[in-house]
Amino acid sequence: METSTERLRLRTEQLQRNQPLAWDVYDSAGRLLLRRGFVIERDAQIESLIERGLYVDTVSFRANPVASSATARRDPLRDWENIQAQLGLVLQTRAADGSLVLEVREMATLLMQLSERHADMVLAAIMLMDQRKYPIAHAVHSAAISNMIARRAGWGQDTRQSLVCAALSMNVGMLALQLQLCNQREPLSTHQREAVDLHPAQSCEILQQCGVDDADWLCAVHEHHEKPEGKGYPRRIAAPCEAAMILQTADIFAAKVSPRTHRKPMIASEATKIAYVELSDNGRNPFPGILVKDVGIYPPGTIVKLSNGEVGVVQKRGPAANTPVVAVLSNAHGVPMLKPVIRATAQDPNLKIIAVMARDKALIGLNFNQIWCPAV
Numbered sequence: 057m058e059t060s061t062e063r064l065r066l067r068t069e070q071l072q073r074n075q076p077l078a079w080d081v082y083d084s085a086g087r088l089l090l091r092r093g094f095v096i097e098r099d100a101q102i103e104s105l106i107e108r109g110l111y112v113d114t115v116s117f118r119a120n121p122v123a124s125s126a127t128a129r130r131d132p133l134r135d136w137e138n139i140q141a142q143l144g145l146v147l148q149t150r151a152a153d154g155s156l157v158l159e160v161r162e163m164a165t166l167l168m169q170l171s172e173r174h175a176d177m178v179l180a181a182i183m184l185m186d187q188r189k190y191p192i193a194h195a196v197h198s199a200a201i202s203n204m205i206a207r208r209a210g211w212g213q214d215t216r217q218s219l220v221c222a223a224l225s226m227n228v229g230m231l232a233l234q235l236q237l238c239n240q241r242e243p244l245s246t247h248q249r250e251a252v253d254l255h256p257a258q259s260c261e262i263l264q265q266c267g268v269d270d271a272d273w274l275c276a277v278h279e280h281h282e283k284p285e286g287k288g289y290p291r292r293i294a295a296p297c298e299a300a301m302i303l304q305t306a307d308i309f310a311a312k313v314s315p316r317t318h319r320k321p322m323i324a325s326e327a328t329k330i331a332y333v334e335l336s337d338n339g340r341n342p343f344p345g346i347l348v349k350d351v352g353i354y355p356p357g358t359i360v361k362l363s364n365g366e367v368g369v370v371q372k373r374g375p376a377a378n379t380p381v382v383a384v385l386s387n388a389h390g391v392p393m394l395k396p397v398i399r400a401t402a403q404d405p406n407l408k409i410i411a412v413m414a415r416d417k418a419l420i421g422l423n424f425n426q427i428w429c430p431a432v
Contacts, residue, residue, distance in 0.1 A: 183357030199223035201306035222276035229258030
């Protein structure tokens with residue numbers, strides 16, 4: 057626990073469905089499970105959590121003993137974090153009573169809303185926020201980007217929901233291995249390579265056991281590593297479904313730009329270029345091109361240097377791919393700003409981006425809420 061070693065175990069009656077949590081909640085080892093404001097939507101979730109063992113810092117509980125809708129402010133960033141917390145619980149418990157299907161669909165709906173109404177914040181979160189549970193975070197990243205691509209391609213709501221559900225659950229068959237590989241420096245062993253090759257089919261099998269019968273959802277999961285002309289795996293089919301091609305595009309881009317252990321994130325412009333070159337297959341897969349158009353050359357979260365010497369972070373996409381809105385973090389002399397200064401590069405022909413900088417060298421003064429959630 058961060059604030060006190062004294063903990064109180066929560067009881068069923070202290071958790072309320074459809075009410076935001078009034079406190080951060082931890083497991084028995086003191087690891088954060090759910091943040092204050094997380095909304096538990098189903099009784100089955102409460103039962104599963106109580107069974108696992110939930111603890112709250114005693115000081116926090118005494119200060120706010122009863123949860124109510126007024127105790128926590130709902131905001132896009134909190135919803136983004138809560139989706140990841142909830143997804144981890146759902147995929148780990150793998151309920152076979154049909155609740156997994158409903159809960160993943162509910163998360164997909166919320167994530168679609170976030171990626172449509174707060175797309176710039178979502179892209180910045182993908183690129184900037186450190187991920188302690190990378191396999192779960194990566195699934196959410198891939199799902200959000202998949203929705204952006206499919207929406208720009210003109211896909212309808214229902215079809216996109218199946219795609220987003222597939223992205224959220226595509227690696228359910230290898231979550232433990234994926235976490236292991238995140239912390240592994242040496243090449244994959246033969247056994248690990250075999251497990252990776254088999255995980256699309258294994259994930260499909262698990263999802264079906266949990267009640268998933270959506271053919272589009274299952275097809276996207278089963279084929280998300282297949283490529284045109286049989287260049288992918290595991291079945292080397294010649295024509296994977298379109299949902300699988302979108303998912304693979306988002307999967308690769310998200311993996312390259314988001315931070316993880318032992319590997320620095322790739323600059324977004326390089327990641328989009330690699331995704332385009334590796335996946336387009338001479339036009340057989342149109343979705344990398346759509347990704348480039350939607351994300352842009354300098355997506356939100358990119359650290360840039362302007363022609364006047366200022367350094368900042370891209371706050372949101374602009375009217376053209378090379379003219380984003382930049383929140384300046386330091387002046388031309390390298391002195392941090394007390395408050396970010398917003399530069400709309402499209403409005404000043406003399407103000408151009410001249411360089412993209414590594415994330416870990418230019419984040420002094422970056423306050424995520426201040427730049428992307430100013431109302432909070």
